[in-house]
Amino acid sequence: MKKILSLLLCIMIFVSVIPPAFATAVDLTDEEINGLTTPVKNVASTADFRVDGVNTMIADTPTKYLFKPASGDEKTYILLKNVNADESDGYFVMVQDGGLKADSADSAIAKLRKVYPGTSADGTTQAPTVVFDKDNEKSVAYYLNTSDYIDTQFPVMKDYINDHTWYTEGTTKNEVNPYKTDAKIALPSVTEYKANVDRIGVNSVAKGQSSTFSPVHFMLRTAHPGWIDSKHTSSKYTTKAVWLAKNNKGTLTMQNESAVFYWQNVERPCFYLNEDFFKNVKIDESYFTDDALVTEIIKGFDVDTLKNAGYSDALLVKLGILKGSTEIATLTVDGETQVGCTLSAEYELADGFEQSEYTKFSWEYSDTQDGGFTAIDGADKKYFTVTANLNKKYVRVNVTLGNIDGQGETYTSDAVYIETLPPVIENVKISGEAFTGGKLTVSFDTVSGAPDMTKSRVIWYWSDEKDGEFTVIDGENGFEYTIGDEYGDKYITAAVIPANVYEIFGDEVRSEDVLRVITAVDESKLETKLTNVYSTPKDITIIDTASPSKYTFKIAEGVTTADGKADKKSYILLKSVNAKEDDGYFVMLDDGGVDTTEEGSAVNELKKYYPGTYSGTDAAIIAKNYEMPTRTFDASNKKSIAYYLNRDEYMKAQFPVMHEGGYIKDHTWYTEAGILESGEVAYASKSKLALISVTEYLQNVERIGTVGASRKWSVTNFQTRTPHPTVATAKHTSSTYTVPATWLVSSGKSFQAQGVVYIWQTLERPVFYLDKSFFKNVKIEAGANSAVADVLKEIMPYEDMLKMGYTKDELTKMGISENYPTGKNAVIKGHLASGDVVYADYDFLHTGADGKEGATQYQWYISNGDGFEKIDGATGETYVLTDNEIGKTIKVEITPHDTDGNMAKTISAEGAFKVSPSADISFTGADIGGITNIDTVTSINASFAVNAKSAVNVRFYVGVYDKETNKCVAINNPTDTALSIGNSIYPVTLGGIKASANNYIKMFAFSEDDRPLFTIEFFRR
Secondary structure, eight states: OHHHHHHHHHHHHHHHTSOOTTOOOEEOOHHHHHHOSSOOOOOSSGGGGEETTEEOOBSSOOGGGEEOBSSSOOOEEEEEOOSSOOGGGOEEEEEEESOOBTTSTTSHHHHHHHHOOOEETTSOSOOOOSSOOTTOTTSHHHHHTSHHHHHHHOTTTGGGBOOEEEEEOOOTTSSSOOEEEEESOBOOOHHHHHHTTTTOBSOOOOTTOSSOOSSEEEEEEEEOTTOOEEEETTTTEEEEEEEEEEEETTEEEEEEEETTOOTTBBOOOEEEEOTHHHHHSOBOGGGOOTTOHHHHHHHTSOHHHHHHHTOOHHHHHHTTSSOOOOOEEEEEEESOOSTTOEEEEEEEESSSOOOGGGOEEEEEEESSTTSOOEEOTTOOSSEEEOOGGGTTOEEEEEEEEEETTEEEEEEEOOOEEOOOOOOEEEEEEEEEOOBTTOEEEEEEEEEESOOOTTTSEEEEEEESSTTSOOEEOTTOOSSEEEOOGGGTTOEEEEEEEOBOTTOOBOOOEEOSOOEEOBEEOOGGGSSSOOOOOSSOOSSSOOBOSSOOGGGEEEEOTTOBOTTOOBOOOEEEEEOOOSOOGGGOEEEEEEESOOBTTSTTOHHHHHHHHOOOEEOSOOHHHHHHOOOOOOOSOOTTOTTSHHHHHTOHHHHHHHSHHHHHTTOBOOEEEEEOOOOGGGTOOOEEEEESOBOOOHHHHHHTTTTOBSOOTTOOOSSOEEEEEEEOSSOOEEEETTTTEEEEEEEEEETTTEEEEEETTOOTTEEOOOEEEEOHHHHHHSOEEEOTTOTHHHHHHHHSOHHHHHHHTOOHHHHHHHTOOSOOEEEEEEEEESOOBTTOEEEEEEEEEESSTTOOBOOOEEEEEEEOSSSEEEOTTOOSSEEEOOGGGBTSOEEEEEEOBBTTSOBOOOEEEEOSSOBBOOOSEEEEEEEOSSOOOGGGOOOEEEEEEEEESSOOEEEEEEEEEETTTOOEEEEOOOOEEEOOSEEEEEEEEEOSOOOOTTEEEEEEEEETTOOEEEEEEESOO
16 A cells, blocks of 8 residues: 555656646747847837838738639738748748638637636636647637648648747736747737738738728737736626737727737738648639749749649740740731731741740731842731732731740741732611611621721712602711701612722612601690600590490491492591691591401511511521511501501501592601610601501590400400600510510500510501591491581581481481571672781571571682682681782682581682782771670770871771661760871770670771771671
8 A cells, every 4th residue: 555655646746847738838048039030029019110200010911922722712811021930941921811700600719718708807717828829728829720720721721831939029027938839820929020011911801701890900929018908898808918900990000909809800820831832732823923922932843843733824934934836837928918908927836835925027028929028117016907008019927936035936928919909898788767867877798808987988868769769968978977857758878989098999889778767856846745654644544445436437338439348447536636737637447447466457467577586496487587677657667567557458458438539648647755765766757547656545545445346355455656665675476576665555454565566456456637528528427426526517518418418317416407507798808908907708697596606717818820829827807918919819718607616618709909009008907905795895995006108197996886777886086196107006995885796896997088098897797
């Protein structure tokens, strides 16, 4: 037993003198301190980083010190200057970007903090050590040097990281003496940081971050020299302080913080890599700049070593390690041998590769093939453009290859003969927007030669007809042309006369493109503003049934064409939209037409030739290479639905009676803008038939039903010609074709963007304008109180309707009364002299006892030798004669109307004399002060408009007269009024009267010698 106790005691004594296993941090002896090449010296503050008052700390690491493995590791690293290490220690390296955030669970700092967060207030936890010791669990070194940490953080470098002796500063009062530690991985010390302050930027982007923190820190392994305490986590824990480098919004400082500080702190370890790393591991080639340190390292290895590492030939050539060939096997001159064309030196190497930066070229010329050759000034590139002075000369090229060692042998090609021919072109194309104000551009394909765009000429032509004679557009010879307003509804084409830079001209080539110019519209000049929509309008009610019968009509039973064809379709009478007074009546097909899938429909015809871009797999369809149709409504363009709607055979088949009678008028259709960014402006186009526009539909929404009674579809659609303002294209036919999109109106009470050849349950419902002669010559059938009744009443008297074959019952049903007006005894009253106002008078009669005059219509005419011609705008009861009528006879046509809109036959009267030159006094007008009804007049504020050539006296009168007896009931008391020379207004008043329907007003004037000068009557009828 004594022996056993003695043995245990010996063992305990022996163990007590062995240093603890974790004590690998060893204080430096004076001899070791003095032997260091860089003394380990702590700093007191940021001030120790200042030189001449300037802080030497930097925010960003210069790129020339950076490198990154080509794969396997996303971090970037800094190559540092070795500190207290020799070359055999390897390359000193520190993490730049991609390091762990100190608060991430995998960081060494976080692992240390988890176990030794610091001394807590209640004493339940322990503080870590600030001595860097990889064998001490209380040191961050322990966690930095675990195999898991190294394998995970440095997967590419792990086998190349050297063991190293790290020298670390002590504290001021020697709480920690300067010491050394053996480890693979460390955090930088103050001494190492200061030695590399010009290389280590404080900024760093942590793993998982897209940018640097603000502020950002990285931790050093050096304890604070004052051996001070530091708090963290709301001052709950206390540790000794270490140094941190910090960038706080541009201010760079050294800061003391807890040994486990983690807020916006990037863990940036450092270590020494052995030379084999750069031999065996490929570096990202983008870091090999001319001044990069990693470039110098790589240059120290041979070609085979670097190729085995995976480096590209291009990089090795760039580094001067791999050298290009200097031998050429074959050399020729390639290219068209004409002035203006480009020749090239084409050659094959005997072996290896070319370092083109060393290659030299020189071009030469001679008058003869075997003569002496002269160098061409400035021709020292692989490619050479033949100049005019070399025409009819021989040209050859010399090529010399080289590499970093110098130039090789010069090789010379065979000479080629330069003979210049005029350029030859084909396929002249015109592209752009064929609108007035739009820009057209000409292009072509070159067959041979070198056409010069500045020397070649473009000739633009126009014509009234597509196949007509074309006239040159003067002053336009560029490749771009902005279409003038005068060429709206004309045809334009172009031709190109190619020329090379030396003005050698080829043959003129005319384009096969002949474009119909659409007239762009100034919408401010339209009566109804064009309105496109971006979705189904909320403020309208789409009629999802048949059209209201009040607005529909049919051609009467028994009315046929000469060959016996009848038309049983129904039509809608619409309100005219942006139409002139003589454009006729706006009509839309209601029911009975074709649907868009049927043979003979315009949509079906368009789809046959231009179904759109095909996206299917049928080889037969792909071979046809179908083209896109257009959504521009242009009757001259086969790619437009307008072309097929306006073919003679279509109109003859769909509207036989209207077509045969010539009743469908040519019309200018105004269509809304589409996608403005694509140049789709509002425009005008001429044709007989159209599809309705959105604007026209919105103006007539209460008249147009979406459902045709002849179709029993669940949903019925009809197309418009209006381009969708945001959707350029749409699909059709199981989505295998793509075509331009227009608006479609659906009985589902919606607007839809659909293709111009949309075919699902869609009726083709054209619109057009009918001449008024249609209703004068073709009997129609309409419902009760039809809007068509107003048309009939305004274009013909009742008796003419009866002569057309209408019965009184039919007319009564439509809302046309058998009581109608008549007129007789038409006469022109007034002084027939230039400058004077004359007026039309007649006797109004009515077959009904209560019939009264309504909006009677007037039209004034002037004789032209062969009859009378209409005076534009002269449609009032009065007319002021002009010098244009002097020596001519005037005429007025009067069409009486009653208050129900019924009209009488037109009567007329001619002036009793030819119009004479103006007199000294001209009465240019008379006004009764806005009186519209004689029944309740108690006073009259009248005025005379007079143009006087001399100052004479005139008496002005206004009186009230009895219609039956023509006796004066009341009249003003006139005085002599002196006229002013020129145009003046002279007021006359009459008060204290009590007029009735049995009275009328008369205004007249006398000269001072009682000669009548002027008379006009109001409310006489």
